Amino acid sequence: MSYCCPADPEKKKEWEEKMLQEIDFLDNDIKKASEIFSALGHPIRLKIAYFLSQRDHCVCELIFKLNERQNLVSHHLTILKNCGIVEAYSSSKWHFYRLNPEFGNILNIITQLQNKNPDKPELS
Numbered sequence: 001m002s003y004c005c006p007a008d009p010e011k012k013k014e015w016e017e018k019m020l021q022e023i024d025f026l027d028n029d030i031k032k033a034s035e036i037f038s039a040l041g042h043p044i045r046l047k048i049a050y051f052l053s054q055r056d057h058c059v060c061e062l063i064f065k066l067n068e069r070q071n072l073v074s075h076h077l078t079i080l081k082n083c084g085i086v087e088a089y090s091s092s093k094w095h096f097y098r099l100n101p102e103f104g105n106i107l108n109i110i111t112q113l114q115n116k117n118p119d120k121p122e123l124s
Contacts, residue, residue: 039083042079044066044073045079045080049086051065053099085099
């Protein structure tokens with residue numbers, strides 16, 4: 001359709017249905033993207049995602065690297081897990097976390113953007 005706001009009732013109904021489909025699709029995508037950006041918007045969670053992009057970690061390793069309390073690290077891991085960014089698994093008595101492979105590209109994009117804008121402050 002190459003027209004906007006059609007006057008013909010039949011074409012208008014078809015146009016409205018198309019617009020509603022686009023809105024529904026956009027709303028779902030925007031909601032999920034907002035959840036992801038919100039989860040990665042906290043410095044601790046972004047650091048966790050970065051560490052997990054390098055290799056799987058157990059909680060004690062993340063606690064050491066972040067220099068934060070266990071309950072705080074666990075809280076942030078839960079947020080990342082609920083969003084689907086991080087996955088958990090057990091090996092023997094240890095619980096490990098890994099970055100969901102689908103999110104590796106997001107961290108690569110952030111790094112590329114940071115490298116393109118050397119005058120911008122670094123992520124911390």
